[in-house]
Amino acid sequence: MISIRNLSKTYGDAEGGHRALDDVTLDIGRGDIFGILGSSGAGKSTLVRCINLLETPTSGTISIDGVDVTGYAGRDLARLRGSVGMIFQNFSLFQQRTVLRNVTFPLELVGMPKPERDRRALELLDVVGLSGLSERYPSQLSGGQQQRVAIARALANRAKIMLCDEATSALDTKTTVSILELLRKINREMGVTIVIITHALTVAESVCNRIAVIDGGRIVEQGTTEELFANPQSQALRELIENSRQVHGRAFPAPDQEGC
Structure with a gap:
């Protein structure tokens, strides 16, 4: 579904700039919950922001459903971002808008009539477990509730892909578990392909079926979550x-031991 080929991103000039991504090649299948793991500064957030072109790649290509989207601009870019939802660590909600108006915002941008967009938003608030909270403001919600609003907003335009950039790192353990359960439900029941950027192996282990490890802007290994955690090949994953x-104690097996 998502095919990334020889993707590089350099900030600054070619000679003295910072190479955040270096010749990244990656395939993410339809229906995957795909984790991109790496330590701080490894390039994982730059990679996910290139997928919906919040960052413009320096070279290489990104294809979605066989269509090269790398050079998209204008209306094509707007349509791409409508089909690729994104949620962030800090929720990125509009503080002066109610929960309902936060969710309807992307629908306002595409000109959907108010009755239709309100109906769609209320349906999504039910999906994420926030029925009855539509007229509250973000400041009146817990962190987990705010992230649920952000998830509903990301789905408003019937996104087929959801990008999650450290989406649970600001949440406590119990809330993280509930958000990951919600993401599994969305993946299973709505068929949304989910890409999760994280440095937390507990997140990847609990929800991702496949992972890739990025280090120094390069993909150093990729495969099923179970295989890579049981037998890591790269120093970065070790x-x-x-x-x-x-x-966390013995949350993961030592290298070359069985189990996950």
Whole structure:
């Protein structure tokens, strides 16, 4: 569904600039919950922002459903972003808009009539478990509730892809579990392909069927979550597993041991 080929992104001039992505090639299948793992500064957020062209690649291509979208601009770019929802760590809600008006915002941009967009927003608020909260403001919600509003907004234009950039890192453990359960439900019942950017292996283990590990702007390994966690090949993933083990105990197997 998403095919990334030889993607590079350099900030600044070619000689003295920072190369955030270096020749990234990656395939994300329809219906995947795909994790992109890496430490801070590895390039994972730049990669996900290139998928919906919030960042313009320096070279390489991004194709969705066989269509090269890399050079999209104007209306084509607007349509692309309508089909690719995105949620962020800090929720990015409009504080002066109610929950309902936050969810209807992308529908206003495409000119959907008010009765229709309100109906769509209320349906989505029911999906994310916020029925009855449509007239509250973000400041009146918990962090988990705010992220649910952001998820509903990302789905408003019937997105077929959802990008999650560290979407649970500002949440406590219990709330993180509930948000990941919601993402699984959306993936299963609505057929939305989900790409999750995270440095937390517990997040990837609990929800992702496939993962790729990025380090220094390059993909250093990729495969099924179970295979990679059971037998990591890259130093970057070994370090992430060791760090997670120190924090969470034996949440992951030591390299070359069976289990996940």
